Amino acid sequence: MSDLGGARSVIAVNITQILARLRDKARAAGIDLSQPFFFPPEHERYSQIIAEFQQEREARVARLRRTNKETRHPQAMSRRNIRAVERVGGARVQPVA
Secondary structure, eight states: GGGGTSSSOOOOOOOOHHHHHHHHHHHHOOOOOOOOOOTTSSSSSHHHHHHHHHHHHHHHHHHHHHHHHHHHHHHHHHHHOOOOOOOOGGGGGGOOO
């Protein structure tokens, strides 16, 4: 799961079980869903689709990271001229560099 770095949560979905239930319900309704839903891994189109997905994901992650850098701590960036003030008891607060 190295490609999920920074993810706050991960949801595991049992696709095999979902497809089995879908096929059972389709069979009961007289619909034949016995054929595969997607290209097999050795098919050329499979590789193309996976490559497109990876490129899109990488572009979205890069865009998210850029946006996060641009908006990171906007209030802190605008507080450059704030000086420490006296506190109760005479303790001074050190400015953050």
